[in-house]
Amino acid sequence: MPLVLAAPKGGAIRLAAVNLRAQKAGLFPGQTLADARVLSSEISVCDHDPGGDATALDTLASWCGRYTPWAAPSGLESGGAAGLWLDVSGCAHLFGGETPMLDDLTGRLAREGYTTRVGLSDTTGAAWAAARFGVPAKSMTIIMPPGEQRQALAALPIAALRLPYKTLDALERLGLHNIADLAALPRAGLARRFGELPARRLDQAFGEIDEPISPRAPAPVWRLRTAFPEALGHEEGISAAVRNLAEALCNRLARAERGVRRLELCLYRAAGRVDTIEAGTSRASRDPDHLVRLLEEQLDRLPEPPTSAPDALSAAAEGMVETITLTATGSEPLQMTQTTLSGSRDNDPAAIEQLVDLLSGRFGPDNVLRFAVHESHLPERVQTSMPALANTPEQTGKQARKPDVWQTPLPRPPRLLTRPEPVEAVAPVPDDPPVMFRWRGELHRITRAEGPERIAPEWWRAPNSAGTRNLPDADTRDYYRVEDDYGRRFWLYRDGLYDHSRDPNDPPKWYLHGVFG
Amino acid sequence: MPAEADILQRLRGRIAAIERSGNGVRANEAALPFDVSEIDSHLPWGGLATGAVHEILDGDVRNPTKATKNKTKYPIHPKFGDGINGAVTAFAAGLAGRAQSHRAAPVIWIAPRIPGRESLYGPGLQKFGLDPSYLIAVRVPSDSDFTATALWAMEEALRVPAVGMVCAEVEEMDLTASRRLQLAAEIGGGLGLLLRPAPRSSAENSIPPTACISRWRISSLPGAPAADAPWLPARLPGRPRWQAELLRARGGRPKTWQLEWKDDGHNISTGRTTGGFTLVPPLRDRPLPQEHRRACTA
Numbered sequence: 153m154p155l156v157l158a159a160p161k162g163g164a165i166r167l168a169a170v171n172l173r174a175q176k177a178g179l180f181p182g183q184t185l186a187d188a189r190v191l192s193s194e195i196s197v198c199d200h201d202p203g204g205d206a207t208a209l210d211t212l213a214s215w216c217g218r219y220t221p222w223a224a225p226s227g228l229e230s231g232g233a234a235g236l237w238l239d240v241s242g243c244a245h246l247f248g249g250e251t252p253m254l255d256d257l258t259g260r261l262a263r264e265g266y267t268t269r270v271g272l273s274d275t276t277g278a279a280w281a282a283a284r285f286g287v288p289a290k291s292m293t294i295i296m297p298p299g300e301q302r303q304a305l306a307a308l309p310i311a312a313l314r315l316p317y318k319t320l321d322a323l324e325r326l327g328l329h330n331i332a333d334l335a336a337l338p339r340a341g342l343a344r345r346f347g348e349l350p351a352r353r354l355d356q357a358f359g360e361i362d363e364p365i366s367p368r369a370p371a372p373v374w375r376l377r378t379a380f381p382e383a384l385g386h387e388e389g390i391s392a393a394v395r396n397l398a399e400a401l402c403n404r405l406a407r408a409e410r411g412v413r414r415l416e417l418c419l420y421r422a423a424g425r426v427d428t429i430e431a432g433t434s435r436a437s438r439d440p441d442h443l444v445r446l447l448e449e450q451l452d453r454l455p456e457p458p459t460s461a462p463d464a465l466s467a468a469a470e471g472m473v474e475t476i477t478l479t480a481t482g483s484e485p486l487q488m489t490q491t492t493l494s495g496s497r498d499n500d501p502a503a504i505e506q507l508v509d510l511l512s513g514r515f516g517p518d519n520v521l522r523f524a525v526h527e528s529h530l531p532e533r534v535q536t537s538m539p540a541l542a543n544t545p546e547q548t549g550k551q552a553r554k555p556d557v558w559q560t561p562l563p564r565p566p567r568l569l570t571r572p573e574p575v576e577a578v579a580p581v582p583d584d585p586p587v588m589f590r591w592r593g594e595l596h597r598i599t600r601a602e603g604p605e606r607i608a609p610e611w612w613r614a615p616n617s618a619g620t621r622n623l624p625d626a627d628t629r630d631y632y633r634v635e636d637d638y639g640r641r642f643w644l645y646r647d648g649l650y651d652h653s654r655d656p657n658d659p660p661k662w663y664l665h666g667v668f669g
Numbered sequence: 670m671p672a673e674a675d676i677l678q679r680l681r682g683r684i685a686a687i688e689r690s691g692n693g694v695r696a697n698e699a700a701l702p703f704d705v706s707e708i709d710s711h712l713p714w715g716g717l718a719t720g721a722v723h724e725i726l727d728g729d730v731r732n733p734t735k736a737t738k739n740k741t742k743y744p745i746h747p748k749f750g751d752g753i754n755g756a757v758t759a760f761a762a763g764l765a766g767r768a769q770s771h772r773a774a775p776v777i778w779i780a781p782r783i784p785g786r787e788s789l790y791g792p793g794l795q796k797f798g799l800d801p802s803y804l805i806a807v808r809v810p811s812d813s814d815f816t817a818t819a820l821w822a823m824e825e826a827l828r829v830p831a832v833g834m835v836c837a838e839v840e841e842m843d844l845t846a847s848r849r850l851q852l853a854a855e856i857g858g859g860l861g862l863l864l865r866p867a868p869r870s871s872a873e874n875s876i877p878p879t880a881c882i883s884r885w886r887i888s889s890l891p892g893a894p895a896a897d898a899p900w901l902p903a904r905l906p907g908r909p910r911w912q913a914e915l916l917r918a919r920g921g922r923p924k925t926w927q928l929e930w931k932d933d934g935h936n937i938s939t940g941r942t943t944g945g946f947t948l949v950p951p952l953r954d955r956p957l958p959q960e961h962r963r964a965c966t967a
Binding site: 508566634637668 | 795930
C-alpha cells in the first residue's frame with residue numbers, strides 16, 4: 153500500500169515522505185496532498201512527526217554504539233533521506249571483517265523491523281551515495297573496495313551527492329545526470345554557477361578533502377567493551393562481566409595515573425534497548441571494588457522495562473544482555489598512593505568519600521549535602537548546602553576547616569524551618585514577646601521569653617519600598633526565644649514593626665522560624 | 670568468696686565474646702562518656718557504648734486532638750508527622766559534639782525528604798558542640814520504601830570506620846532491622862543513634878523491642894534560671910534542660926536523670942565550642958555555693 157507522511161507547509165498539506173510503492177505511483181515529497189490523491193486514490197496518509205523521527209534516529213544512533221563510539225544521526229533536514237553515520241575505522245575486525253559486521257548490523261535491525269540499506273566506503277560521501285543510490289547485488293549492502301570511489305560513483309545520479317533539490321533541478325536541466333558528467337566539468341565554472349557546494353561534495357565523495365563525522369557524544373578515551381557470545385540473562389554473570397571491565401579499566405587508568413570521576417555503564421539488550429547507568433565519585437578513584445559497588449547498587453534497581461512480549465519467557469529473552477560497555481566519562485589525574493603497612497582505614501578520608509559516592513548514587517547528589525556558611529544577617533541565608541559529591545579534596549582537608557565561622561553569640565536553633573510558618577499570636581504592643589501562640593493547631597502558653605533580637609532586611613538585595621512589602625524578607629524582624637509551659641522552646645519573630653505609617657488593620661504578623669533544643 | 674565473682678566475670682566475658690563475634694570486631698570496649706559521673710557510672714559501658722546502636726525516643730507532649738485542624742496547610746507528612754523535635758535533635762547534637770571532641774570524624778544525619786520541612790541548622794547545632802563542617806545530611810525520599818532505604822543508608826554508613834556517628838530519623842523499626850544495624854555498628858565501631866518520633870500512645874510497652882543496646886526517652890523540661898548565674902532575670906529561658914529517661918539498657922537498669930546543657934562558650938585558640946551535659950541540681954534548701962556567697966558585716 154502506498155504510504156505517505158503529510159504535514160501542513162506553505163498553506164497546503166504537502167507530502168513530507170513517501171514509501172517505495174508511493175514513489176512508484178508518481179508521488180514525491182513536496183507534492184500537495186490533493187495532487188497526490190488524484191494520482192493515487194488508495195494512499196494511506198499519516199501525520200509527519202519530525203520530532204519523533206529525530207528521537208527514533210537518535211535512539212538508533214546510540215544503539216549503534218555497540219559497533220563504534222563514532223555514531224551520529226545524519227541529514228534529517230534533507231527530508232526522507234535521513235540515516236546514520238558510523239565511523240567504523242578499526243572496528244570491523246572485532247566482528248570478523250566488514251561483511252560479517254554489516255550482516256550483523258542489518259540482521260539485528262531487520263529483527264527490529266527496519267529495512268536497511270548500508271553502504272561502506274572510504275569516504276562518508278561515497279558511503280552515503282552507495283547506501284541510497286547504489287544497485288545492490290543480492291543483499292542491500294554495498295561495500296566499496298578501498299580507493300575505488302571514483303569508479304563506483306561514476307554511474308550514480310547526481311542526487312547521490314547530497315545536494316539541495318534546487319541545485320539538482322538546475323543541474324538536471326543542463327543535462328547533467330550522472331556524477332561522471334559533473335566530475336568532468338571544469339570546477340571554476342561550476343562554482344561560479346552553483347556555488348562551491350557541488351564541487352565540495354564531489355571532493356568529499358572522492359576522498360580529496362576530509363569530512364569528519366561529529367559523533368553524538370564526544371568519543372571517550374577510557375572505554376571498554378565486552379560482547380558475550382550468547383546473551384546473558386542472569387545477574388551474577390552480568391556483575392562478573394562488569395567487575396572484569398572495571399578491573400581492566402582501572403589497570404589502564406593506573407598506567408596513565410588517572411582516576412575516575414564519572415562512570416557510565418551501558419547494557420545493550422537483545423530487544424535493542426540500551427540501559428545506561430551513571431555514577432559519580434567525589435574524588436578520582438581507580439578502586440575496582442568501589443566502582444563496581446557504585447554500579448551494582450544502581451544495577452539492582454533498574455526499572456522493569458515495558459515489554460510487548462506475549463509471555464514471561466520472551467520478556468526475559470528480550471532483557472538479555474548482549475554487549476556491555478564501561479566508560480570513564482570523566483577522569484582526573486590521580487597519583488599512586490601508598491597504603492599504610494597495617495592497612496588500617498580508620499580516619500581514611502577516601503572511605504568517607506566512597507560512602508558519599510554510594511549514597512549520592514542512590515539518592516541523587518542533591519540529597520547528600522554538606523553545609524557551608526554564607527555571610528548574611530538573615531538566619532535562613534547563613535547556611536547554604538551543597539552536594540557532598542561536588543566537594544573538592546581541599547574543602548574536606550582539615551586545614552581548610554574554620555569551625556569558628558559558625559560561631560555566633562546569639563541564640564540560634566538547631567532546627568530551622570525552611571519557610572517560616574505563620575502563627576496566631578497574642579502579644580502586647582509594640583515590642584513584647586507573645587503571651588501565647590497557636591502553631592499547627594496546637595496552643596502554646598509562653599512562660600519565659602528572651603528578646604527581641606532585631607534583624608534588618610538586606611536592603612541591598614531587596615530595596616524596602618512600598619512595592620516590596622510582600623517579599624518574605626523585606627521587613628524588619630524581631631526575634632524572640634520563647635519557652636512554653638511544657639518546656640519546649642521556639643524561635644518566633646514578628647515581621648515588621650508597629651509604626652505610624654502602617655495600616656492599623658494590617659498589624660505585623662508572627663512567624664515561627666525554628667525549634668530549640 | 671572471691672572465686673564466685675571470678676567465675677561470674679569470666680562468664681560475662683564469654684557472653685560478650687559470643688555477642689560480638691562478627692568479622693573485624695574491635696576487641697577493646699569503647700564508650701562515649703557523658704562526663705557526668707552519675708550517668709557514666711550507672712551505664713554498664715561507662716558511657717554510651719560505641720560500636721553499637723542506641724534508640725532515642727521523642728518524649729515531648731503533643732496535643733494531637735487539636736492538631737488535626739489545618740492539616741493540609743502545613744507540611745505534615747502522614748507518616749512522619751511534623752517531625753520536629755528540638756530536644757531530641759539537641760541531645761543527639763550534644764552527643765555528636767562529644768564524639769567529635771574525642772575524634773574529629775564526620776557525622777551522617779539521615780532524615781526523610783519532606784518539602785518545606787525544617788532542616789538541620791548549623792549555627793544552632795554548633796552550640797551543642799557539633800561542628801557543622803563535619804556534618805553530612807542525607808535526605809531519603811519519603812515514599813513507601815522510606816524505612817528500608819533509610820536503614821540501608823544507616824547500615825552502609827555504620828560500616829565505615831571513619832564515620833564517627835550516624836543519626837537516622839525513622840519511625841518504624843523491628844528486631845531484624847535493628848539487629849542488622851547493630852552488626853554493622855560492631856564492624857565500623859561508630860555510634861548509631863535512631864531518633865524516633867513521639868509514639869502515638871504514651872505507653873512505653875507499645876513500642877516493639879529492638880536489638881539496640883539502649884533506649885532513651887528525651888523530653889523538654891521547663892528551664893530555670895541558671896543556678897550559678899542568679900543575677901539573670903527569672904523570665905528568661907534558661908539553659909536547655911531535658912528529662913533523660915534510660916528505659917532499657919543491655920546489662921543495666923533503667924533510671925531517669927534531669928540534664929542540662931552547660932555552654933562554656935567558644936574557645937578561640939582551639940576554634941571549638943566547649944560545653945557539656947550536667948545534672949540539674951535537685952531542688953532543696955541549701956546554702957549558696959561558696960563563690961556566690963558574699964558576707965556583709967557592719
